[in-house]
Amino acid sequence: MLALARLFLAVALLAVANLPQAARARDATPSPEVAWRLLDYIAVDYPGAVSKGRIISEAEYAEMREFSASVRSRIGGLPASSAKPQLLTEANALIASVDQRAEPADVARQARTLATDLLKAYPVPLAPQQAPDLARGAALYAEQCASCHGAGGKCDGPNAKGLEPPPIAFTDLARARERSLFGLYQVIGQGLDGTAMASFAHLSSEDRWALAYYVGSLAYSREAERAGEQAWRAGPQMRGVVPDLQALTQTTPAALAARVGEPQANQLMAYLRRHPEAVATQSAGGLDVARQKLAQSLAAYRAGDRKRAEELALSAYLDGFEPVEPLLRARDGALMAKVEGAMGELRASLNRGAPPAEVAA
Template identity: 45%
Template sequence: MNPSHSAPPLLAACLRLLAALLLACILSPAVHAQASEEQAQTVIHMLDYVSVDYPQAVKDGKVADESEYQEQREFVARSLALLAQLPAKPEQPALLAKGRELLARVDAKAAGPEVAAQARTVMADLVRIYKLTTAPRQAPDLRRAQAIFQAQCTACHGAEGRGDGPAAKGMEPAPSNFHDAARMEQRSLYGLYNTITLGVAGTPMRAFTELPEADRWALAFLAGTLRTPQEALRQGEALWREGKGKEQLGTLRALVTQAPRDVRQQGGPALDTVRAWLTAHPEALQAARPAPLDFTRAKLRESLAAYQRGDAAGARQLAISAYLEGFELIEASLDNIDAPLRTETEREMMALRSAIDTGQPAAAVAAQVDRIESLLARAGERLSGDALSTEAAFVSSLLILLREGLEAILVLAAIIAFVVKTGRRDALPYIHAGWIGAVLLGLATWVVASYLWEITGANRELTEGISALLAAAMLLYVGFWLHKRSYAQAWQAFIREHVTAALGKQTLWAMAGISFLAVYRELFEIVLFYQTLWAQAGPEGHAPVLAGIAAAMALLGALAWVILKYSARLPIGPFFTVTSALLVVMAVVFVGNGVAALQEAGILQSTPAAFVSVPILGIHPNAQGLAAQALVLVLIAVTVLASRRGGVRSQAH
């Protein structure tokens, strides 16, 4: 056996395969998804124009404007072709059928309201089926939009948005007049955003893709406010403060996807006045976001309603959202107060998804939702009684960082102890660069999550899952590298060959990668947990939260010092054995937690299994996670046996 090899051939092959699969999973779907979303957004854009302009082109079954009619027909036909090119989904045939029906109505010169309604139906189904982004991530900044409008838009649209700018003279068609009530009544903010993003083919209105997404949304909101008088804004604010519109317009998504006419039909002039004020003051929606448990209850009810009307895919997605965007945000706090209740609630929410996936009767799904809601009520009682107390804020803060940081500390301490013990302190910069880079990226994540856009639960779990699997692969690599050197003869030969414990660049960078991933995946979760805890604690609880962070950092530092101190006293062979064993155990833990994170994100299925639940060891009672961990254990066993046989043969020589 040549001790200079970086890893056993079987392990190296498995690692290369795992890396290739991970890259395929990460990069290929992302590129494909981006192209598909662009196609789908183009369809939304064209059908939005059809819903607004077709009624002007066809009146009483007769074409009033031939060129406009032909343009509307071309938009519908092109939309139908793009719909057929989108990725296959179970609901796609029904969507295509509705698109063909829309084209048939246009060919038959059907009434304007009928065609407009069908176009809006196709748009709504497209957004739902392909989960398109239809709302800004954060409340748009209308003050910034004013500056952009003056610089980019006034030449054509005019200083007040009346379509009378100095460059508008002779334009065909004329620039939009944002004070045209008849037209603006039919335009949603989402439609305006798409126009700014994609432009309008055949007109001087170009696509403003060079502007960041947040700025395009801000311009759409600004355009939607230009025709609203100040008196109406004051009335809308008063009605909002009285509670009007919170159910119908309580989210940015609800606000941007409904045209003023739709809002007026739904709730009359008063609701439309609230819509106008919220368009001018979208930050009010950020302040009025529902509490996590309220959000969870609402999404569960929506999930049940979707399942009852036969939309199993929509019901599953809503059930995932109920967990990721609601319950998971208070898991850490509840875990510190009533861990069994947290575990039971999480298990029942996973069971709801399984019931939906396996096509259980609607009554069974409804009963499962009732069980979850009773657990949520208990969770609400436990949190309302304890979560805001000084002691609870301190303990929650302490345990969040201590629990999440323990895995990273164990991995980092083991690697640092190794390079120190073998006299290769020149490897420390690689390790330190890894965890320092992770800390800096963690701080950037906090800034992004707090000020730029909202990191969704699905993105959070996807990041955690992929980083956990990558970390597991690197842990196996380094763990087996160390295991090979646990034999005294192999280690002595290694020393003789390299004079000092030389480490190859490949292994050094693997250690740096572990250092980065082990720290960042924990920091990513810590940032989002502390955001929720900070809000729950309130101003009076911020000091205990900060004290808990300080205490946890001190404890983690002490733990690392103890590991480093006592590992230095171990003989070289047992040291390598213990360290390699620790790393492969952590790899098994990371694999279990990585699979669980991808299941929570809805990427992987979860089949309940009759097995114990030990989250700290990455053991979750579902078939997919247990099978993945069993596969890793088999890989470890095979590689260790092969390594030992090689060691015996080497000693015999």
Template identity: 50%
Template sequence: MATDFTLRGLPVPARYSSAESMPMSFPNIPIRLGLFALFLLGWALQPPVHAAASAQADPRQTWQMLDYIAVDYAGAVQGGRIIAPGEYAEMQEFAGTVRTQLASLPASPKQPELLAQADQLIAAVAAKTEPDQVAALARGLADTLLASFPIAAVPTSPPEPARAAALYAQQCAACHGPQGHGDGPAAASLEPPPIAFTNAERAAQRTPLALYEVISQGVPGTSMASFAGLPEAERWALAFYVGSLAYSPQARADGEGLWRENAEVRGRIPSLETLTRTREADLAATWPAAQARAIVAYLRSKPQAVTESVAGTGTLALARQQLAGSERAFAAGDVAQATTLALSAYLDGVEPVEPMLATHNAALLREIEAAMARYRAQLSGHAAPAEIAAQLAQINALFDRAEAVLQDSHMDTTTAFLGSFTILVREGIEALLIVIGMIAFLRKAERREVLPYVHAGWLGALLAGAATWAAATYLVDISGANREVTEGVSALFAAAVLLSVGIWMHQKSLAGRWQQYLHAKLSAALTRRSAVFLFVLAFVAVYREVFETILFYIAMWSEPASGAIVAGLAAGSAVLVAVAYWMLRLSKRLPIGRFFSVSSILIAVLAVILVGKGVAALQEAGWVAQALIAVPRIEWLGIYPSWQSVLAQLAVAIAAVIGFLVNTRTARAPVTETKV
């Protein structure tokens, strides 16, 4: 901890040293649509402009100063009297600097509120207000700052504090001591002396986020250097590790019992993000101090507990926790956080058990999905608290029924086989329709030299699916929101391309235009752009289904039923091979004009189905609003009970009909083929 680090000129007192175009006329239109869709995907995955601007202004420095004030003001003022003039002067300087930095941040809707809170803080410090009131003002301002300018500091996966022990011994023990008492071999020569992590009072006021920020940024004027060179995961692990040194093994054991037995406790800390911002003192305002201390002791030593279902609490425990947190966030006026938690309740809490529940009681699963969609709509519409409470009561009652069904209906071999078989066949048929259609068309057009690109696309999708399975099993936890975004964007991309291709194929099926097309294009050379387009379409169409199928299999896998699941997978694969063979045989027998006509209609229908599924997936991920209507939910047709998905399907259907009508009216007009 001896390297130099300057926090961009931020004045921090010396005493802080804590580590706290296709030639056969697959036209340019679908190519451009595909490229445009990929551009939209890349654009959507970029951070918002507002967030980027606020990162340049570095609001995390302002947040860190507010944390200093909240923790250390008590060392400057007690009972309205200054007990440490030097420290009090620094508190005044800090409060003024916070006000100046807030004024220099990019304009935002909450900036007037931020500045008003900063003025209150300055006035409170000047009036020598009691430490608890100043701390409340500083933390309130810090929370408002985070809501307006997120500092994007949340672990991507649960930290592993136990693995940080060796890292602590290597990097920190020389100053802070082997046990964190601040008595390392180098401590005597340091001024100011290192912070003792075992200080219970100070530990009660610190959050893992505050510790992570100090580890990442360092403290100028002290021996505490920046450790930004360490991987982010190691810095988070260190933050939780040093944050746990003030707690005894007994406190951790007591906390584990409280966590497992008390659903209210679990609901209070429903996510990793919440845990990183939770102080022992926050919990002590609701529970007895000893319990608050024990809970924090346990979660600091095992943060992954907040992402795990608790044994004996039911299959839908995580969904219940997230909904409880959503209700509290809504009551506090934070609709955005309430909506985020509501989405997590469904995507991370309910979707993993969908294959099992759908096998036993599909109607109940649809009830749960509809009830949770209504709840999210109520949140967006700022419904009355009584309506929110009533809807949550209905959802929890449905959860009770679902858990009873899942508990009474163990995953027997028949259920496992049917579930595995159904999932594969259901997801595979859609991909087959697109890929077999492409292969059949290229064979009819006598362009077999193009087929390798199609085969490379679907084979590549299968390989990518295998990589996804490995990553989701051994490396990362693919969140529900990311899963839905991937499915939604890929479905909309495929729908856009299929709509344009369907209209084009319908045109070629009329008045012998397919004959003119073939004579004009049969000798055209294959371009790189056309080949890439074919590859991308085949890849996207198959990967979307493979991606969803893999995640379903991961969710339903169990060792006792593994044989039946594998048998269902094998049987489903055999059925898909038979269907593919039948479709190819049928396409060979159809006259080419009839083939074009039938294919164009089938492709247009697929586009309508896919756009409905794509919009629904993006709604579940929170990317698209959801206004419910009373229509049946028919998943295999892509029909979902929301205005957005139904109107999107109507728009695509109308576009297809208009395209077909225009083709019919111009069928007798002279045709001149041009290369596009």
């Protein structure tokens, strides 16, 4: 069990260590962020263009066709990658679905799948480095956004009249459930072509994340927030579903609902989008707890207290790594499979009373 826990620690440290390298690689290559943003827009807004195989808005439908073609063009311009042919195949399939006026659920699924595959092949920053400051986000919103989107996000600001298309109503829960915080961050940074939404790239990354989290919280009631806090504090199950800021930032409420059910997803998002520090503290605390427990476990085993060592190693895993295991598995499934195989070998070693040096290795 000790060796297993140490392997989990190695996985976590490896994942963290690789982030700066990935960031450096991004700096040297064209960004796929615009293509991702267009896919997010298609997934959210296609229902306003087509319903039951019929065009319900010529303007929206023309935009969907334009955007899907642009996605293919932009992917084609990205650097060579073993994943690029498959991405282009998916992009062509999306274009065909839009041309054939496919059902919104099918188009949304294709767009989301392509967006996910795109970021796997060409990674970009998916989450803030630390919990965003929502008080700062509220101040920025009042200063930069309320004149169009309204003080409460209801699309009723003094400058909204006459804008076509109209500003987004951030209080629209149906729309909010399809939009990730990462998607909001992208739009804030790059603006939205063909609309009055300008780029706010002049803001720092921290300010844009604060604004995205604040805007992403406006659709949720305080009652839902309180219920979400109770669910979050009740036990580790919900904390395992949203293990860190990356998961919170990238996951749409609709995707979370597919895992835990609609009411609970709504409540969790209401709480965590307003209190991202709860997730950030959990992620950092998990590694700290694991390191502490592993050191204590190894000391107990060397002292001959095998039972105490096993208890501490188990605690390092359950209290330190279980909450972030979904992220580790998503980042390197092959390595996680090797860890699972090592579990059997470790149990055999413990059963035969292996010496401390062998277990520590």
